[in-house]
Amino acid sequence: MSKHLSQEEFFTALSSLFTTQKTTQKGTVLLTQKRFTYSPSSPSPPEPTPESESDLSALTTPLPPAPILIRATNAKSSSGRKEGKKVKLSTLVQPDDLDAFYVRYAEVCKAGMSGLKPRDRTKRKAKEKARKKMKAQA
Amino acid sequence: MPFYEKSEDWLHHSSLLLAARPDTTRITTNYHLSPARRTPKNAAPEQAAEDAKKGTRGHLVITTFDPKSGASLKYRTSKAQEVGRLVQMLGNLAAKAAGRKEEDEEVKKEEDVEMGDGAAAESGVATPMTGGAGPAVQQQQPPQAGGGGGGGKGKKKKGKR
Structure with missing residues (x-):
């Protein structure tokens, strides 16, 4: 099992993951986030409470603070794992650090996801052209 | 497993699911890049070069999944301008999951x-x-x-x- 990275290491590793994807021009970057409630002292999964009870407790008692686990992987299959192509990253973010983390996370994602369509400006350009023509005629 | 048309709808339903099952719900962001046109392996090199000119196409799918109830809420986009907003939504949901819900609402x-x-x-x-x-x-x-x-x-x- 891999250990959790620090936030700095996580961001550098994540951006390198995006750049390798860009250079190969195909592939996947898979990001996951969830509430981190694992504790080694109680290896069994959270106690199975009856549905009605758990629903009620969720409504009445506020959620105890817990860190958020962020995972990133390039989603390589088992054969890729054998060849050492699989990349798995993870980091823990404490509730107080969430805002700062997500600002940087957004920057990295925006820079990395450059394969998406840019904003379509053709319509606006066409309008401007028409306006200029009108002015020229007038 | 519905795909939502609007990211706001996805956010709303995801936050409800998260409120109901905070410990098991996870949010997955899948960014996939593929060539705009796939060339067969035995294709002529000229055609391969032509296909390579067409560039790549990226897709982004966000999924909120709760394994306990099997609920899976999805939103798909290919617009770069939405990335910032979506990551902000992820941040809001993460803050809720971390147990900071009350402060934020106040x-x-x-x-x-x-x-x-x-x-x-x-x-x-x-x-x-x-x-x-x-x-x-x-x-x-x-x-x-x-x-x-x-x-x-x-x-x-x-x-x-």
Whole structure:
């Protein structure tokens, strides 16, 4: 099992993951986030409470603070794992650090996801052209 | 497993699912890049070069999944301009999952009330108010806010026509 990275290491590793994807021009970057409630002292999964009870407790008692686990992987299959192509990253973010983390996370994602369509400006350009023509005629 | 048309709908339903099952729900962001045109392996090199010119195509799918109930809420986009907004939504959901829900809601409510008051003070014919802030303002100062609200509604209707 891999250990959790620090936030700095996580961001550098994540951006390198995006750049390798860009250079190969195909592939996947898979990001996951969830509430981190694992504790080694109680290896069994959270106690199975009856549905009605758990629903009620969720409504009445506020959620105890817990860190958020962020995972990133390039989603390589088992054969890729054998060849050492699989990349798995993870980091823990404490509730107080969430805002700062997500600002940087957004920057990295925006820079990395450059394969998406840019904003379509053709319509606006066409309008401007028409306006200029009108002015020229007038 | 529905795909939502609007990211706001996805956010709303995801936050509900997260509130119901905070410990098991996870949010996955899948960014996939593939060539715009796939070339067969035995294709001529000229055609391969031509296909390579077409560039790549990226897709982004966000999924909120709860393994316990099997609920899976999805949103798909290929627009670069949405990435920032979506990551912000992820941040909001993460804050809720981390147990910071109460603080955030209080802060938001305060902001809403302040904004409503400011708008009412600035002009009697106020800009159309949000549903959340409207009633609170009306309770505080019934005559002014009522007139303002009516004026605002009339103006809005005129604009629509």
